[in-house]
Every structure is written in C-alpha cells, then in structure tokens.
Amino acid sequence: MQTIGIVGAGAAAAAAAFTIERTVPKADVTVLEKSGGLCGRAATRRGDGLIYDYGANYVKSDDERVVELLTETLETDGIADISEPIYTFDRSGAVSPGRDADGHKWSYETGLTQIAKRLFERAEATVHRRTPVETIRRDGESWTLVDAEGGSWGPFDVLCLNPPAPQTAALLDDAEWDDERGDALREAAAAVPYRTIWTAVLRYPFRLDRPYYGLVNPKKDHAVGWISREECKTGHAPEGESVLVVQAGGEWSSEHYDRDPAENVAELAELAADIVGDERLGEPTWSDHQGWRYALPEAGVARDPVLAAEAADLYCLGDWVAGEGRVHAALSNGLDVGERVAHSI
Incomplete structure (x- = not known):
C-alpha cells in the first residue's frame, strides 16, 4: 500500500486526495490540518441563523x-x-x-467548506484537524512529519504541501532534508508575493x-x-x-x-x-x-524548483502554485497534482 501525507486541508489538497483515491484506490492518504476547519481560505462560519463565506466567496x-x-x-x-x-x-x-x-x-x-468536506469524504482520507506540522524529515526514500506536540506521522511514500507559500517556505527552512532541491524550492516559495x-x-x-x-x-x-x-x-x-x-x-x-x-x-x-x-x-x-x-x-511560484522537488516525491499544491488566487484555480491545481502523484506511484 502506498502512503501519502498531506500538510494542510485546503481545496487543492482535497482535490488531490480525491484524484489519488479514484486512480489508486489502495493508496492511504493522511491529512494534517493546523486549524479546526477545512478548505483553507474558502472558509465558512455558522451561528445565530447565519451561514457566511468570509474568505473566498x-x-x-x-x-x-x-x-x-x-x-x-x-x-x-x-x-x-x-x-x-x-x-x-x-x-x-x-x-x-x-x-x-x-x-x-x-x-x-x-x-463553501462543503467542497473540501465532500472531496475528502469521497477520497476516504484520514483528516486530523488541529494538528500543526512543525518539522518535515526525509528518512531515506520516505517522509516523516512531526507535529507541534512532538508526535510523529508517517513514513509516507509521497508528501504534499498545501499551506500558503510563506508557510511552506518556513516548513522547508526547518526541514531535515539536506538536498539542494529543497533549498531551491524554499527560495522559490519565499519569493511569492x-x-x-x-x-x-x-x-x-x-x-x-x-x-x-x-x-x-x-x-x-x-x-x-x-x-x-x-x-x-x-x-x-x-x-x-x-x-x-x-x-x-x-x-x-x-x-x-x-x-x-x-x-x-x-x-x-x-x-x-x-x-x-x-x-x-x-x-x-x-x-x-x-x-x-x-x-x-499576487503571482505564481517558479516552476522548475517545484518540478525538481517532485522527483523526490515532494509536491506543492495550491493557488500559489497555480498562480491565481481563486478557488477554481486551487481545485484545478489539486486535480493536476493528484494525477501526477497517482502516476508516480
């Protein structure tokens, strides 16, 4: 069984998990989300008879x-x-x-959070909320994640990173991965305005x-x-x-x-x-x-460092990879990344 770890439960992550499950039904997908919600900035709150999309609309x-x-x-x-x-x-x-x-x-x-909820449900992914990831570790040919409480997750054959570019850059800056591809990807992510x-x-x-x-x-x-x-x-x-x-x-x-x-x-x-x-x-x-x-x-990430990291089974996904801050762009990018992950495994 192939194992896939995903950091962040945004729209792109949900679309990727859904695509992986449809293509590789035996793949096991684990998602770690730092907040209590799903779908990233496509966020919804409820209360006092109201439902409102307060991020993406x-x-x-x-x-x-x-x-x-x-x-x-x-x-x-x-x-x-x-x-x-x-x-x-x-x-x-x-x-x-x-x-x-x-x-x-x-x-x-x-x-709007229904998008991620429905996709993750169809993917049969295991989603752990309020589980912020602090460390990414490369162990031989696999990946391990360490959360804020010191808990270890993995090993994963494939790792997908869905946080916004600055937060992805911070994770890569603290990553235990001695590889020039990681350095190049961190610099590229940090440069996204x-x-x-x-x-x-x-x-x-x-x-x-x-x-x-x-x-x-x-x-x-x-x-x-x-x-x-x-x-x-x-x-x-x-x-x-x-x-x-x-x-x-x-x-x-x-x-x-x-x-x-x-x-x-x-x-x-x-x-x-x-x-x-x-x-x-x-x-x-x-x-x-x-x-x-x-x-x-405000712009997309440089493409070459993203593709180079994929050769090490590390994938970035989200609207910043798509180059457009829209929900449909994040979903589209998630579908693309999910197809590439499925093909790789």
Missing part, C-alpha cells in the same frame, strides 16, 4: 474540469447558484455595472434592494476591495435580513491588521455604507471579522 466557472467536478461528479444537492451580477466601483466609491467576464458563480447552502486581507462581516435587520451580488474595486485604488451580499446565497441569511462581507484592500489591510478589530469593523461599515449608498449600513446590528495575513498570491 464563491467558485467561478473558469475551468471545465472543476465545473464537471462540482455539477456532475460530486453530489449536487445543496449547491447555491448566485445569479446576481458583480458590479465595480472606483476610487471615489462610484458604482458601475459590468463584470461580464466573471461567469457562473457557485457556493453551497451550507457554505502575497496580499493581506482584513474582512468584516456585517448583519442588518433589513433586506437590501440592489441589482448586484457583489462589488469589486478592479484598480485596487480604494480602501475597500470587495463587498458581497450573503443573502444572495440560498440558506445563508434569514428572510428580510442582509449580511455583507466587506474585504479591505491590501494596503489598508496591512496598515490596520493589528488595530483594534472594533475600530476596523466600524470603519469598514462606514465605507460600505458610502459605496452601496445606504447610510443604515454604517450601523450593523452584529458583526464578525477575520484577518488573512496570506490571503491571495
């Missing part, structure tokens, strides 16, 4: 394999179509129609009347980068209520990341009220927040 139809995966291969029950369009706004906050290239958009009635995003989730006791689902600032010249309406997703908000996900731009997020969250929420609520054009939005009845230090890769 939806999956778009930019990859035929991903579309087939979500609408044909996996169970289609609970998929929430988002029919409303995405509009844009400029540095002054002026809103304009038009994001024709955005294509079809999906979430799930119970949130990332955008920080600070997110506020705002609840209101009224339903907004707007023709759009989301607003995006394409030129990245406003303090806010994105606003979306969770009530446009079936099952996410009670009837007659609105829930906004307001994501600050990269510069604002970096400057305010460690500020009092209540101050950040209040400022983002006022900015959202100005952009959407409804002063009531400045006073939400409830709020939540989340900071994403490594939210979106």
Whole structure:
C-alpha cells in the first residue's frame, strides 16, 4: 500500500486526495490540518441563523474540469447558484455595472467548506484537524512529519504541501532534508508575493434592494476591495435580513491588521455604507471579522524548483502554485497534482 501525507486541508489538497483515491484506490492518504476547519481560505462560519463565506466567496466557472467536478461528479444537492451580477466601483466609491467576464458563480447552502468536506469524504482520507506540522524529515526514500506536540506521522511514500507559500517556505527552512532541491524550492516559495486581507462581516435587520451580488474595486485604488451580499446565497441569511462581507484592500489591510478589530469593523461599515449608498449600513446590528495575513498570491511560484522537488516525491499544491488566487484555480491545481502523484506511484 502506498502512503501519502498531506500538510494542510485546503481545496487543492482535497482535490488531490480525491484524484489519488479514484486512480489508486489502495493508496492511504493522511491529512494534517493546523486549524479546526477545512478548505483553507474558502472558509465558512455558522451561528445565530447565519451561514457566511468570509474568505473566498464563491467558485467561478473558469475551468471545465472543476465545473464537471462540482455539477456532475460530486453530489449536487445543496449547491447555491448566485445569479446576481458583480458590479465595480472606483476610487471615489462610484458604482458601475459590468463584470461580464466573471461567469457562473457557485457556493453551497451550507457554505463553501462543503467542497473540501465532500472531496475528502469521497477520497476516504484520514483528516486530523488541529494538528500543526512543525518539522518535515526525509528518512531515506520516505517522509516523516512531526507535529507541534512532538508526535510523529508517517513514513509516507509521497508528501504534499498545501499551506500558503510563506508557510511552506518556513516548513522547508526547518526541514531535515539536506538536498539542494529543497533549498531551491524554499527560495522559490519565499519569493511569492502575497496580499493581506482584513474582512468584516456585517448583519442588518433589513433586506437590501440592489441589482448586484457583489462589488469589486478592479484598480485596487480604494480602501475597500470587495463587498458581497450573503443573502444572495440560498440558506445563508434569514428572510428580510442582509449580511455583507466587506474585504479591505491590501494596503489598508496591512496598515490596520493589528488595530483594534472594533475600530476596523466600524470603519469598514462606514465605507460600505458610502459605496452601496445606504447610510443604515454604517450601523450593523452584529458583526464578525477575520484577518488573512496570506490571503491571495499576487503571482505564481517558479516552476522548475517545484518540478525538481517532485522527483523526490515532494509536491506543492495550491493557488500559489497555480498562480491565481481563486478557488477554481486551487481545485484545478489539486486535480493536476493528484494525477501526477497517482502516476508516480
């Protein structure tokens, strides 16, 4: 039996595990995830009658394999179509129609984390949550992982790394692997630039009347980068209520990341009220927040070091490997890596 270890339970890891299981049914896949959730930045929270995707907001139809995966291969029950369009706004906050290239958009009635849950379940992978990995060790022809409590996992014939590039670089920096391929991969991962995003989730006791689902600032010249309406997703908000996900731009997020969250929420609520054009939005009845230090890769990783490491049965996967900070790109990359792993074993 071939053993595969995966660090991180993001969308790419789930797609890779699913592909490996379909191709090599006897492979044994173990996933170690540092948090209590699945699907990485495609994250969902629930409570007080709300369901909201507070990181990635939806999956778009930019990859035929991903579309087939979500609408044909996996169970289609609970998929929430988002029919409303995405509009844009400029540095002054002026809103304009038009994001024709955005294509079809999906979430799930119970949130985007359903993607990873369904994929891991179909893969019959063993997922250990709240198990942060601190050390990667190369033992002869196999890999071993050591968690924060000193627990040892493995040996694994193949190791896949799914954390964001900076965290992957940190793991490789501390790895017990004396090989120039590891050094080259660490340098390549460390060079991937990332955008920080600070997110506020705002609840209101009224339903907004707007023709759009989301607003995006394409030129990245406003303090806010994105606003979306969770009530446009079936099952996410009670009837007659609105829930906004307001994501600050990269510069604002970096400057305010460690500020009092209540101050950040209040400022983002006022900015959202100005952009959407409804002063009531400045006073939400409830709020939540989340900071994403490594939210979106601004570029992809150099390809040669990634492929060189695969010769040692070490695979990197995720949106930073795909070169696009989107859920569909992470899923597509996971499918690709899963196929290469299956072929190698």
